[in-house]
Amino acid sequence: MIPTGTGKIAAVTGAASGIGQAACRRLLEAGWTVFGLDVAQVRLDAVRDDFSQFQTRFRPVVCDVSDAVSVGAAFAGAGDRLNALVCCAGVLRTALLENMTVEDFDLVLNTNLRGTFLCAQKALPLLRHAATAENPSRVVLLSSIAALRPKIVSGAYAASKAGVSQLCRVMAAEWAPSGVLVNALAPGTVDTPMVRAVSNPAESKGYRPSGVSPVGRIAQPDDVVDVMMFLLSDAARYVTGTTIPVDGGTQAAFIPPGSP
Numbered sequence: 001m002i003p004t005g006t007g008k009i010a011a012v013t014g015a016a017s018g019i020g021q022a023a024c025r026r027l028l029e030a031g032w033t034v035f036g037l038d039v040a041q042v043r044l045d046a047v048r049d050d051f052s053q054f055q056t057r058f059r060p061v062v063c064d065v066s067d068a069v070s071v072g073a074a075f076a077g078a079g080d081r082l083n084a085l086v087c088c089a090g091v092l093r094t095a096l097l098e099n100m101t102v103e104d105f106d107l108v109l110n111t112n113l114r115g116t117f118l119c120a121q122k123a124l125p126l127l128r129h130a131a132t133a134e135n136p137s138r139v140v141l142l143s144s145i146a147a148l149r150p151k152i153v154s155g156a157y158a159a160s161k162a163g164v165s166q167l168c169r170v171m172a173a174e175w176a177p178s179g180v181l182v183n184a185l186a187p188g189t190v191d192t193p194m195v196r197a198v199s200n201p202a203e204s205k206g207y208r209p210s211g212v213s214p215v216g217r218i219a220q221p222d223d224v225v226d227v228m229m230f231l232l233s234d235a236a237r238y239v240t241g242t243t244i245p246v247d248g249g250t251q252a253a254f255i256p257p258g259s260p
């Protein structure tokens, strides 16, 4: 059965794959209207077809989050209010820092950090407009375990995600008076195309995903989206400025090689 719309509106970046796509689905199932932003038009079209049961409540928008003009146009077309922004668009490029190309470094920082900043800044007037004292608007950013415990061969990515977590803290403090709550999630390894792309040792340049957590498996996108849904719920009305690990305990303690 098609769920009835709640009247709540979200914008989700990175909507054409992985965690962003799963976030869109869960929001649509919960009755939200969702603007799904992604740079990958063909995959976004496929996601739109996949979401046809939700009819007009899924609105795909081709947008490069690293481009200020593209982001401006996307949010200008999103109406005058938003209850939530979820920033999932991101890229991972691997290399030892001494070998990393400037182009790859810039791509990672521009997409993950600048893109998050641009989307949040452009969404802010719409989030403010929707916010009420009882129902603050929400921003959920995708940081990473890499912000909390960086790894070799992914230094640019770690720096970008540390930046996202710091943006989160400052946005939270600056925007709380307008009724906008801002939090970040820090997943460990999640089974998505991003991780699959670097799991082949022939192409990973020596990068190794964090892999199986102490919980005994890697995460599925919905493990992350469950916490996102909490952050969007009334239960999280007094939570802002945090980066919440969703990593099955991966960064809780160092497990020395060879441990049982």
Ligand SMILES: NC(=O)c1ccc[n+]([C@@H]2O[C@H](COP(=O)([O-])OP(=O)(O)OC[C@H]3O[C@@H](n4cnc5c(N)ncnc54)[C@H](O)[C@@H]3O)[C@@H](O)[C@H]2O)c1
Pocket (backbone or CB within 6 Å): 013, 014, 015, 016, 017, 018, 019, 020, 037, 038, 039, 040, 063, 064, 065, 066, 087, 088, 089, 090, 091, 111, 115, 142, 143, 144, 145, 186, 187, 188, 189, 190, 191, 192, 193, 194, 195
């Ligand atoms: N998969 C993991 O293990 C993992 C772990 C920690 C954090 N994260 C973060 O979660 C977020 C989602 O990752 P995922 O695993 O779902 O990745 P994914 O590769 O499956 O999806 C990322 C999406 O972002 C889009 N994108 C990339 N550049 C863009 C741009 N310039 N403008 C608009 N869209 C763009 C891609 O087209 C893709 O659809 C990312 O920010 C990632 O860094 C992922």
